[in-house]
Amino acid sequence: MPLNREQIAMRIAQEVESGFVVNLGIGIPSLVANYVPASKNVMFQSENGLLGVGPFPSESEVDPDLINAGKQTVTALPGASYFSSADSFAMIRGGHVNLTILGAMEVDETGSIANWMIPGKMVKGMGGAMDLVAGARKVIVAMQHTDKDGGSKLRTRCTLPLTGINCINKVVSDYGVFDVTPEGFVLLEYAPDLTAEKVLAATEGKCKVAPNCKPMNLG
Amino acid sequence: MSKVVANAMEACRDVKDGMTLVVGGFGLCGIPENSILALRELGPKNLTIASNNAGVDDWGLGLLLQSRQIKKMISSYVGENALFEKLFMSGELEVELAPQGTLAERIRAGGAGIPAFFTPTGVGTKVAEGKEVREFNGRQYVMEKGIMGDFAFVKAWKGDKFGNLIYRKTARNFNPMCATAGKITVAEVEELVEVGELDPDQVHTPGVFVQRIFQGTNYQKRIEQRTVRK
Numbered sequence: 406m407p408l409n410r411e412q413i414a415m416r417i418a419q420e421v422e423s424g425f426v427v428n429l430g431i432g433i434p435s436l437v438a439n440y441v442p443a444s445k446n447v448m449f450q451s452e453n454g455l456l457g458v459g460p461f462p463s464e465s466e467v468d469p470d471l472i473n474a475g476k477q478t479v480t481a482l483p484g485a486s487y488f489s490s491a492d493s494f495a496m497i498r499g500g501h502v503n504l505t506i507l508g509a510m511e512v513d514e515t516g517s518i519a520n521w522m523i524p525g526k527m528v529k530g531m532g533g534a535m536d537l538v539a540g541a542r543k544v545i546v547a548m549q550h551t552d553k554d555g556g557s558k559l560r561t562r563c564t565l566p567l568t569g570i571n572c573i574n575k576v577v578s579d580y581g582v583f584d585v586t587p588e589g590f591v592l593l594e595y596a597p598d599l600t601a602e603k604v605l606a607a608t609e610g611k612c613k614v615a616p617n618c619k620p621m622n623l624g
Numbered sequence: 625m626s627k628v629v630a631n632a633m634e635a636c637r638d639v640k641d642g643m644t645l646v647v648g649g650f651g652l653c654g655i656p657e658n659s660i661l662a663l664r665e666l667g668p669k670n671l672t673i674a675s676n677n678a679g680v681d682d683w684g685l686g687l688l689l690q691s692r693q694i695k696k697m698i699s700s701y702v703g704e705n706a707l708f709e710k711l712f713m714s715g716e717l718e719v720e721l722a723p724q725g726t727l728a729e730r731i732r733a734g735g736a737g738i739p740a741f742f743t744p745t746g747v748g749t750k751v752a753e754g755k756e757v758r759e760f761n762g763r764q765y766v767m768e769k770g771i772m773g774d775f776a777f778v779k780a781w782k783g784d785k786f787g788n789l790i791y792r793k794t795a796r797n798f799n800p801m802c803a804t805a806g807k808i809t810v811a812e813v814e815e816l817v818e819v820g821e822l823d824p825d826q827v828h829t830p831g832v833f834v835q836r837i838f839q840g841t842n843y844q845k846r847i848e849q850r851t852v853r854k
Binding site: 451452453454455460461462463464467468469470471472473475476477478479481487488489490491493494497498517522527528529530531532533534535536539540566567568569570571 | 650651652653654676699700701702703704709712713719721723724725726728729731732743744745746747748749750751781791792793794795796797798799800801828845846847848849850851852853
């Protein structure tokens with residue numbers, strides 16, 4: 406069985422280092438915060454203008470002036486700061502955010518990502534995703550490995566309109582963990598119930614198996 | 625000359641057809657609710673509006689979509705609004721999508737007298753099509769232009785009669801940049817105080833950027849995604 410959403414988030418949480426400032430996208434990435442231990446002292450950034458995002462509020466703490474980039478009500482932790490969206494993207498574009506984790510519809514072997522638009526469907530807009538992939542020091546993508554027909558979403562070249570080129574560092578899919586290198590994808594770990602061969606067979610883009618490739622440890 | 629006006633209707637009285645407006649807020653957080661309602665009442669048409677979002681169907685800038693007062697939106701994300709989709713698909717509404725950080729910086733630049741700047745955001749994507757791309761220190765950057773409005777509308781928590789503004793929590797968002805980018809900037813505040821009552825160290829927007837200010841009424845502060853811990 407490939408990983409479920411929570412397991413993808415669990416695995417990505419292992420990539421979050423102590424003291425990091427991290428921006429989480431909506432969907433699977435937003436679950437990552439649940440699996441990062443408080444002992445790592447990670448600060449989560451929300452691009453509307455909050456560094457130090459806390460848990461969701463209790464009913465009595467709900468404040469319409471305090472939301473995250475997904476427009477959900479949140480709280481702020483001790484040490485938090487509020488700032489303008491221009492300052493927020495100075496942090497992001499200026500390389501002051503250690504890591505961004507975001508979802509994707511497609512990624513490719515050259516490190517490009519597509520996650521904001523499907524031609525012919527309603528265009529909702531890119532929000533902050535293009536700035537995040539262009540500016541964060543490290544970009545990790547959380548995604549499903551295949552589409553509903555079994556087609557690989559880790560492609561030779563993205564077919565959808567791009568969010569950014571040559572910008573992603575790592576992919577964690579329900580099938581495995583991949584580094585993105587100048588030579589294409591490198592499979593580092595595969596889902597416990599799969600094999601490296603099965604993952605390669607489901608991957609369209611150029612992909613090598615790392616010498617020390619192993620099953621994922623979600624513990 | 626006093627900057628204080630009685631209400632939103634007076635503050636918005638001379639917004640004309642075809643003008644460009646820069647409007648603060650993120651989602652429905654920190655939006656100038658009173659000014660938007662007054663614009664709906666006064667009815668200027670063919671407006672170009674730069675604002676991160678377009679409200680929802682029945683609140684925020686969505687109200688001006690309902691009344692067909694908007695010709696063009698410059699936004700980063702418009703996914704919360706079904707009417708927006710309908711008007712866009714039928715060609716009644718023009719849309720220029722800009723990455724959120726690029727939009728914030730374009731408004732900041734406009735207000736700061738910077739006509740254009742280079743950003744790494746969007747290089748190699750649709751956003752860069754037709755724009756100058758230049759290399760600095762081995763990396764590609766795309767040129768984006770500053771945005772100025774005939775009017776800017778912002779919402780702050782507290783303000784004084786000179787126009788000094790203090791925002792609250794994440795309701796700050798785009799408001800400080802928007803405040804700098806209007807030929808006439810209209811600030812609405814929850815609490816209007818006398819000059820001297822705000823601590824200068826706490827002021828986020830210096831009053832020089834604000835031409836009109838009033839104390840708003842009946843703030844709804846709608847929440848789009850009320851999410852609570854169990």
